[in-house]
Amino acid sequence: MALSSAPPNRKEAWGRRVLALAVATAIGFIGLVGQLWYLQVLEGGRLHELSEKNRIRVRPVAAPRGILFDRNGLALVDNRPAFTLSLIPREMDDRDSVVARLAVLLKMPVGDLLEALDRVPADSIRPVRVRRGLTLEEVTKVEERKLELPGVVVEVEPQRVYPNSTFAAHLLGYVREVNDEQMKQGRYRRGDMIGQSGLERLLDDYLRGRDGGERIEVDAMGRPVQLMRREEPDPGAQVITTIDRRVQEVAEQAMAGKAGAVVVMDPRNGDVLALTSSPAFPLDRLAGNLDREEWVRLVKDPQTPLMNRALQGQYPPGSVFKIVVAAAGLQEGLIAPMDRIYCNGQFTLGNWTFKDWKPGGHGHMDLRSAIAHSCDVYFYQAGLKIGGETMAKYAHAFGLGMPTGIDLGGERFGIIPFSSARPRRRALHAGETVNMSIGQGQLLVTPMQVARMMAAVANGGILWKPRLVQRVERSDGSLAYSSSSKMTERAELSPVVWTFLRDSLSAAVKEGTGAAARIPGLDVAGKTGTAQTVAKSDSAKGQDHAWFASFAPAEDPQLVVVVFVERGGHGGDVAAPVARKIYEAYFLQKVAQVTIGESG
Amino acid sequence: MLRLDRRLLQNVDWLLLGAALFIIALSLVSLWSLNPTRGISSLVWRQASWVGVGLVGLLVVASVDYRNLVRTAPVLYVVGLGLLTSVFVLGRTVSGARRWIHLGPLTVQPSELFKLIFIITLAWALTTGRGVRSRTSLIGTFVLLGIPFLLVVRQPDLGTALCLIPVLGAILVGIGIPLKVLGGMTLAGVAAMPLGWFVLKPYQRDRLLVYLDPFRDPLGTAYNVIQAKIAIGSGQLLGKGVGGATQSRLSFLPERHTDFIFAVFAEMWGFLGCLVLIVAYVLLVMRGFEIAAGTREMRGRILALGVTTVFAAQILINIGMVTGLLPIVGIPLPLMSYGGSSMVVSLTALGLLLSIRMRQFR
Numbered sequence: 021m022a023l024s025s026a027p028p029n030r031k032e033a034w035g036r037r038v039l040a041l042a043v044a045t046a047i048g049f050i051g052l053v054g055q056l057w058y059l060q061v062l063e064g065g066r067l068h069e070l071s072e073k074n075r076i077r078v079r080p081v082a083a084p085r086g087i088l089f090d091r092n093g094l095a096l097v098d099n100r101p102a103f104t105l106s107l108i109p110r111e112m113d114d115r116d117s118v119v120a121r122l123a124v125l126l127k128m129p130v131g132d133l134l135e136a137l138d139r140v141p142a143d144s145i146r147p148v149r150v151r152r153g154l155t156l157e158e159v160t161k162v163e164e165r166k167l168e169l170p171g172v173v174v175e176v177e178p179q180r181v182y183p184n185s186t187f188a189a190h191l192l193g194y195v196r197e198v199n200d201e202q203m204k205q206g207r208y209r210r211g212d213m214i215g216q217s218g219l220e221r222l223l224d225d226y227l228r229g230r231d232g233g234e235r236i237e238v239d240a241m242g243r244p245v246q247l248m249r250r251e252e253p254d255p256g257a258q259v260i261t262t263i264d265r266r267v268q269e270v271a272e273q274a275m276a277g278k279a280g281a282v283v284v285m286d287p288r289n290g291d292v293l294a295l296t297s298s299p300a301f302p303l304d305r306l307a308g309n310l311d312r313e314e315w316v317r318l319v320k321d322p323q324t325p326l327m328n329r330a331l332q333g334q335y336p337p338g339s340v341f342k343i344v345v346a347a348a349g350l351q352e353g354l355i356a357p358m359d360r361i362y363c364n365g366q367f368t369l370g371n372w373t374f375k376d377w378k379p380g381g382h383g384h385m386d387l388r389s390a391i392a393h394s395c396d397v398y399f400y401q402a403g404l405k406i407g408g409e410t411m412a413k414y415a416h417a418f419g420l421g422m423p424t425g426i427d428l429g430g431e432r433f434g435i436i437p438f439s440s441a442r443p444r445r446r447a448l449h450a451g452e453t454v455n456m457s458i459g460q461g462q463l464l465v466t467p468m469q470v471a472r473m474m475a476a477v478a479n480g481g482i483l484w485k486p487r488l489v490q491r492v493e494r495s496d497g498s499l500a501y502s503s504s505s506k507m508t509e510r511a512e513l514s515p516v517v518w519t520f521l522r523d524s525l526s527a528a529v530k531e532g533t534g535a536a537a538r539i540p541g542l543d544v545a546g547k548t549g550t551a552q553t554v555a556k557s558d559s560a561k562g563q564d565h566a567w568f569a570s571f572a573p574a575e576d577p578q579l580v581v582v583v584f585v586e587r588g589g590h591g592g593d594v595a596a597p598v599a600r601k602i603y604e605a606y607f608l609q610k611v612a613q614v615t616i617g618e619s620g
Numbered sequence: 621m622l623r624l625d626r627r628l629l630q631n632v633d634w635l636l637l638g639a640a641l642f643i644i645a646l647s648l649v650s651l652w653s654l655n656p657t658r659g660i661s662s663l664v665w666r667q668a669s670w671v672g673v674g675l676v677g678l679l680v681v682a683s684v685d686y687r688n689l690v691r692t693a694p695v696l697y698v699v700g701l702g703l704l705t706s707v708f709v710l711g712r713t714v715s716g717a718r719r720w721i722h723l724g725p726l727t728v729q730p731s732e733l734f735k736l737i738f739i740i741t742l743a744w745a746l747t748t749g750r751g752v753r754s755r756t757s758l759i760g761t762f763v764l765l766g767i768p769f770l771l772v773v774r775q776p777d778l779g780t781a782l783c784l785i786p787v788l789g790a791i792l793v794g795i796g797i798p799l800k801v802l803g804g805m806t807l808a809g810v811a812a813m814p815l816g817w818f819v820l821k822p823y824q825r826d827r828l829l830v831y832l833d834p835f836r837d838p839l840g841t842a843y844n845v846i847q848a849k850i851a852i853g854s855g856q857l858l859g860k861g862v863g864g865a866t867q868s869r870l871s872f873l874p875e876r877h878t879d880f881i882f883a884v885f886a887e888m889w890g891f892l893g894c895l896v897l898i899v900a901y902v903l904l905v906m907r908g909f910e911i912a913a914g915t916r917e918m919r920g921r922i923l924a925l926g927v928t929t930v931f932a933a934q935i936l937i938n939i940g941m942v943t944g945l946l947p948i949v950g951i952p953l954p955l956m957s958y959g960g961s962s963m964v965v966s967l968t969a970l971g972l973l974l975s976i977r978m979r980q981f982r
Contacts, residue, residue: 033796034921035913041790041929042909048936049902053895055943059853060891067853071887074850075866237870245870 075237079146080209083229084178086256088192088219090265091291091490097192102179103154105162105172106147109137112171122172125161126151139210147173149197149211153308179213180307186300188268190328191428191488193218194306216306218328219259219488222427226492226500229256255495262291262487270605271296274598280566280585281329281467284602287475287577289505290484292426294602295468297329331424331431334464335584338551338591339394339533340569341415341459343477343521345403346391348414350517354405357387357520363397372451374400377550391524392532394548396458403457404450408438411456415439417511418473418483420465425485425508434469437462460552471582474569476511477525478545478577480518483509526574529596536596537570542607545577546570546599548591563587568595572603579606631978632682633911639904640970643955644671644963646897650885651877651958653862654869663877663958670960674967681971685979689972690919693737693744697764700737703730704771719775731772731780732961736969738765738784739926742791743919758797778824779951783933785809790929791922794912844880847872848942852886852894859890877958879950882942897956898939905932911977920976927969 059067088096105126112118115137123130128151136150154162159174166172180195196216198208208214214228215221232253237245264284271282275298284294301318318326327333349355365381367374376382376396382389390398403411415421421436437456455461468486476483484507491502525545528534533548549567566588571577581599588594648671652664681689703721707730710721720727745761765788772781792802851867854860867873868884876884886894908928915921931954938953940946952962 034794037794037796038909038913038925041793041925042906042913045905045909045929045932045936046902048932048940049898049905051945052936052939052943053898055940055945056852056886056891056894056898059849059943060856060886060894063853064856064891067850068856070850071854071867071872074847074872075870237866 076235079234079236081232081234081250081253082177082213083231083253084255085180085195085213086223086227086229086258086492088227088259088261090261090263090268091293092264093260094265096183096188096261096263096265096268098181099178100181101176102152103156103159104149104175104177105151105154105158106149106175107133107137108147108171108173109140109142109144110171115142118169118171121165121168122162125165126154126158147175149175152177152197153179180303182303183265183269185302185304187272187303188263188296189218189300189303190297190330191218191263191268191295192303193220193222194301194303195220196307213307218428219261222429223257223259223489223492226257226259229495230254257492257494257500259492260490262286262293262490263295264293264606267602267606268294268296270294271598271602272298272300274601275583275585278585278588278594278598279323279329280583280588280595281333282584282598282602283330283467283471283580283582284606285471285475285484285486285580285582287478287484287571287580290472290475290487290507291490291505292486292488293579293606295330295488297327297333299323299325301325328428328430329584329586330467331426331428332466333584333586334432334434334466335565335586336461336463336551336553337420337459337465337470338549338565338567339396339459340470340547340549340567340591341456341463341465342391342394342399343473343525343547343569344414344418344420345399345406345411345457346387346524347418347511347513347517347521348410349402349406350387350520351414351513352406352410354410355387355402360384360386361390361398361401363395365397367397367400367454369400369404369450369454372454374454388520388524388527389532391521391547392527392530394528394533399457400454403453406457408453408456411453412436412438414511415463417509418476419509419511420469420473422469424466424468424472425506426468427488431468432466434466435462435464459549467582467584470567470569470584471580474571474580474582475577477518477521478571478580480515481511481513482507483511522574522577525570529570533592534568534570534596536592537568537600537603539572539600539603539607542572542603543574544570544572544599544603545574546581546596548596550589550591553587564589566591566594568592568599570596570599572607579603629978631980633907633974633977636904636907636911636970636973636977639900639907640955640967643897643900643904646885646900647881647956647958650881650888650956653865653888654877654884666960667958667963670963671967673960674964677964677968678971678974681968682974682978684975686923686972686975687917687919690740690744690747690923693740696737697741697744697768700730700734700741701768701771703728704734704768704775706730707775719777726960729959729961731775731777732959732965734768734772735780735784735787735930736927736965736972738768739787739923739930739969741765742788742926743922746791746795746922747919776824777950778820779937779949782949783930783937783951786933787926787929791925794921794925795918844875844948845944848880848883849944851883852943855887855890855893857891859886859888859893862888864888879938879952879957880942881957882939882953885956901935905935908932908973911973911980914980915976916980920979923972924976927973930969931966 084099087098090096119130119133123133133150136148140148162172162174194216195213198212198214202208215224230253232251234247235249236247267284271284271294275282275296279298281297282294285292363376363381363383363385365376365379381397382393382395385395385398415436421434421439423431423433437452452461456463472483472486484505487503487505489503492500494500522545525547526543529537529544529546534546537544537546547569551565553563553565566585568583568591571580581602583595583598585594648664648668651667655661707721719729719731721730741764742761745764746757769781769784851873854867865887867887868876873880873883885897905928908931912921912924912928915924934951934954937946938951941948952959954966
C-alpha cells in the first residue's frame with residue numbers, strides 16, 4: 021500500500037486542505053460566538069424580561085367591598101364569603117368534555133360557559149369566573165368530581181349580602197360584574213364587581229377598594245411552583261350614610277303592596293333618613309347570575325320597579341301645591357288670612373265649571389280652614405287673584421321645577437307651567453291658572469322636591485341639598501370624603517307667613533283632611549293631596565295619586581315625611597297612615613330610648 | 621493487546637483529553653443543576669456511569685492500532701447495518717421516530733454508533749482497492765455508505781444524517797478530490813433539496829418553516845426555539861447561576877437535559893460561561909485537525925479528519941440550532957447532552973483520535 025507514506029509534497033497539500041477545513045470550522049465557531057453575543061449581551065435585557073414574564077403570574081385577590089352604614093352605625097349592606105365557580109383555560113385538557121360535564125352537573129347552559137371561555141386566550145392561567153353565588157350543595161358536587169373536572173375551581177370571594185332582597189334597593193343600588201360597555205372605559209378588569217346604580221355606583225371608587233395580588237412562580241405547564249409575594253387587598257372604604265335603617269324599614273313595610281315613594285328628611289340639615297320607591301327590584305338577583313328573561317321581565321314590568329319614583333317619578337302635586345299658593349298670596353298681599361269665601365262646591369269661570377272635591381262644598385272658609393280642609397273653591401279664586409306667573413315664581417322659590425341636587429343620578433326636574441324659564445307657546449288661559457292653583461294641569465313634581473319644599477316650610481325657608489352621605493372612611497380610619505349640610509336656596513317669606521303656614525298645616529292634621537296622621541302627643545303638620553290623573557280605564561285601584569306632605573312636631577320640626585302613593589286614592593286615606601307609621605317609629609323609638617336611658 | 625509501550629504513553633494527547641474531561645465535568649454540573657434540591661439525581665449518576673463506560677471504550681480503542689480497526693471495517697459495517705435495520709423491527713417509537721432499541725435495561729441508539737462505523741468504513745473503502753481518488757473506489761464508497769445513510773434518514777434521524785454529510789464532504793476535500801467534482805456534487809445536492817421536501821415528515825417541514833419565521837406558531841413548533849432563545853438571552857453576560865435559571869428549572873425549556881442542554885448552560889453561566897465552553901470545544905476540534913494534519917498514513921488521516929469533523933459538525937449544528945441560527949434537528953451536543961449512546965460513542969471516537977496521535981511518531 022503506497023498510500024501509507026505520502027511524499028512530502030502531498031503531505032503539504034494534505035496539511036493545507038486540513039488547515040482550510042479547520043479555518044472553515046473556526047469561522048463557524050466565530051459565528052456561534054457572534055450569535056451568543058447578540059442574544060446574551062445585545063438582546064439579553066429584553067429576553068431576561070421575557071423569561072420573567074414566563075415564570076411570574078399575577079393572580080388577583082378580590083378586595084372586600086366597603087360597607088354602607090346607617091346614621092346609627094347599623095349596616096345597610098354587608099359582605100359575606102361566597103363561592104364562585106371559575107375555569108382555568110390552561111388546565112382544561114379537554115375543554116369540550118369538561119364544559120359538558122359541568123353543564124350537566126350544575127344545570128348551566130353550555131353556551132354561557134363557552135362564551136366566558138372565548139373571551140380569554142386558551143392558555144390563560146387566570147381563572148375565568150363563570151358563576152357566582154354557588155350553593156353549598158353545588159360546591160360539594162363540584163368538589164366530589166374534581167378529578168373529572170380539570171381546570172374547574174371554586175374560589176371564595178366576598179359578596180354583598182342584604183338585610184332583605186329589596187331593602188333600600190333604589191337607594192343602595194345593585195352591584196354587578198362589569199359589562200362590556202363599562203370595560204371600554206379602561207378602568208376595570210374583567211370580572212370586577214362594580215356598583216351599577218344608587219349609592220353603590222355613586223361611591224363605587226371608594227367602595228371598591230384595591231384588589232391585592234399574588235405573584236406566583238409557575239412552571240411551563242402553568243402550575244404554581246411557589247408564592248413569591250402576596251399583596252393584601254385594600255378593602256373598600258366604609259360609608260356612613262344619613263339613612264336611619266329603622267325608619268327606612270318601617271317606610272318600606274308601610275308601602276308594601278303599594279306603588280309609590282316615601283322620602284323622610286331632617287328639615288334642620290337636609291339629611292335624608294329614608295328614601296324608598298316601590299315596587300323595588302331584588303338587589304341580590306341583580307348581583308348574581310340573572311338570566312336574560314328575568315332581566316327583560318324587570319325592564320318591561322308595567323310597575324317599573326327599576327325606576328326610583330322618589331327622584332324620577334314626576335307627578336301632579338294636587339292639593340299639596342296649595343301650600344305654595346297660600347305662601348304666594350300672603351307674601352304678595354293678594355290674599356289675607358281673614359278673607360272669607362263661601363264654598364258651594366263649584367266655581368264657574370266663563371263657560372267652564374270647576375268642581376270642589378267635596379260635593380256640596382265646604383261652606384264658609386277662610387285661608388286656614390281652606391288649607392285644613394283642602395277647599396278647592398277657595399284656591400280657585402285665590403289662584404286667579406295671584407296669577408299663574410306669580411304662582412310659578414313661588415313654586416321655583418320652593419325648589420320645584422329644578423333638581424334638588426341629591427347625589428343620586430337620574431333626577432328629574434318636574435314641570436312648572438307659566439314659568440318664565442319655559443318658552444311660551446301660546447297665550448295663557450285662565451283655566452290653566454285655576455287648575456294650577458290646586459296642583460293640577462301641567463304641573464309635575466317629584467316626591468323629593470316636595471320633601472325639600474316641606475323642609476323649607478318647616479325650617480323657615482332653607483332649601484337643603486338633600487344629603488345622603490355623611491362621610492367615607494378608608495380602611496385605615498382616615499377620612500376619604502365628608503360632606504356637611506348645604507343650603508342651596510332660600511325661600512324668603514315674612515316670618516308671619518311661615519308661622520301661619522305651619523299653624524294651618526297643623527290644623528289640617530288636627531281637624532282637617534290629614535286626620536289619619538294624627539298621633540297622640542305629637543303635633544304633626546301636613547297637607548294631603550289627591551291628584552287626578554289622566555283617566556285610565558284599566559286601573560282598578562282608582563285614578564288618583566295620593567299625597568301626604570308633612571313634618572313634625574309642628575312647633576319644632578325635626579322630621580319631614582312625604583308619602584306618595586301612585587293611583588292610591590285619597591291622600592288622607594292612603595298616604596297619611598303611612599306617614600303616621602313612620603312618625604310613630606321615629607318618635608316613639610326615641611321616647612322609648614329616653615325612657616330606657618332614664619330608668620337605667 | 622492492552623500492553624502500551626512507554627513511547628505510546630508519552631504521546632498521549634493530554635490537551636485533547638483534558639478538554640474533553642473538562643466539558644464532561646460541565647455536563648455533569650449542568651445535569652445536576654437542573655434539579656439541585658434533590659442532591660445528586662439519578663440523571664447525573666447515570667450519565668457518570670456512561671462516562672465510565674465511554675472511558676473504557678476510549679482506553680480500549682486508544683490501545684489498539686487503528687489500522688487493525690480499519691481492517692475489521694466490513695464486520696463493523698455489517699453489524700452496524702444489522703443494528704440500523706433492527707430499529708425498524710425492535711425499535712420503539714418516541715415522538716414520531718424509531719431511533720432506539722432496547723437491550724435489556726439499556727436503550728441504544730444505533731444511529732449514534734453508526735457515526736463511528738461510517739467513518740471507519742469510509743477509511744476502509746477509500747484506501748482499499750485502486751486508490752483514494754479512483755472513480756471506482758469513490759462510487760463503491762457512495763454505494764456502500766448510501767444504504768445505511770438512507771436507513772438513518774428513514775428512522776427518521778435527520779440530525780445524524782445531516783452531520784454525516786459534512787464528514788463525507790470534509791474527507792473528500794481532504795483527500796484532494798478535484799474541486800470541479802466536489803462542486804458538481806454540491807450542485808447536485810442543492811438541486812435535489814426540493815425533492816427532499818417531499819421526503820420530510822410533516823413535523824420536519826414545520827421545523828423548517830418555523831426556522832424561517834419563528835413567530836408563525838409561538839406555542840407549537842416554534843415554542844422550543846423561542847424558549848431556548850429566551851433561556852440563552854436571559855443569561856446575559858454573567859448568567860443567572862444555578863438557582864436563578866428559571867427557564868431551565870421550571871421546564872420552559874424542552875429537551876433540556878438532552879438536545880437543548882446548551883441553553884441550560886447558557887442561562888446559568890451567561891455569555892462568559894458559554895465562551896469558556898466554546899473555547900474548550902474549539903481546543904478539542906482544533907487539536908483534532910492538528911492530529912489529522914500531522915498524520916502521514918492515509919487511513920489515519922481519514923479517520924482523524926472524520927472524527928474531528930463529526931465532532932465539529934455536531935457542535936456547530938447543535939449550538940446553531942439552540943441559538944436559533946439553524947432549523948431544529950434532533951442532534952445531541954457531544955460530551956454535554958445526556959444520553960449513553962452519544963457519550964460512549966463520543967469518548968470512543970476520541971480514543972480513536974488519541975490512538976492515531978500516539979502512533980504518528982513511529
